[in-house]
Amino acid sequence: xxxxxxxxxxxxxxxxxxxxxxxxxxxxxxxxxxxxxxxxxxxxxxxxxxxxxxxxxxxxxxxxxxxxxxxxxxxxxxxxxxxxxxxxxxxxxxxxxxxxxxxxxxxxxxxxxxxxxxxxxxxx
Numbered sequence: 001x002x003x004x005x006x007x008x009x010x011x012x013x014x015x016x017x018x019x020x021x022x023x024x025x026x027x028x029x030x031x032x033x034x035x036x037x038x039x040x041x042x043x044x045x046x047x048x049x050x051x052x053x054x055x056x057x058x059x060x061x062x063x064x065x066x067x068x069x070x071x072x073x074x075x076x077x078x079x080x081x082x083x084x085x086x087x088x089x090x091x092x093x094x095x096x097x098x099x100x101x102x103x104x105x106x107x108x109x110x111x112x113x114x115x116x117x118x119x120x121x122x123x124x
Contacts, residue, residue, distance in 0.1 A: 003029070006039045010047040017047065025050055025064055057087055 007014045020026040026046055029037035046067075053063045062083070069079045 003037045
């Protein structure tokens, strides 16, 4: 399939597909006699995987490393499980930090509300 069809089917702009190709996330497309890039159905799967991984918080560098490990013959669970465990640990740390910020903010808000005079005090 040509890049236009790949873009339409994946929902990714052609320029983004070229970017992924340039940076080794998608295998370089073969060129037909007419010079057009020709992509395989596996490229559509790869793009879907890239989008899913980005949505889960993986950087392009992390995705590139994971796909490189897989292309070197590493077992999928042996690559994906530790990567997902690491991302979950990162999320847990961020959630903990944000929870502390929220608690502090709620405490401050409550203290500030106590400083607002009651309406009866203002009108009287």
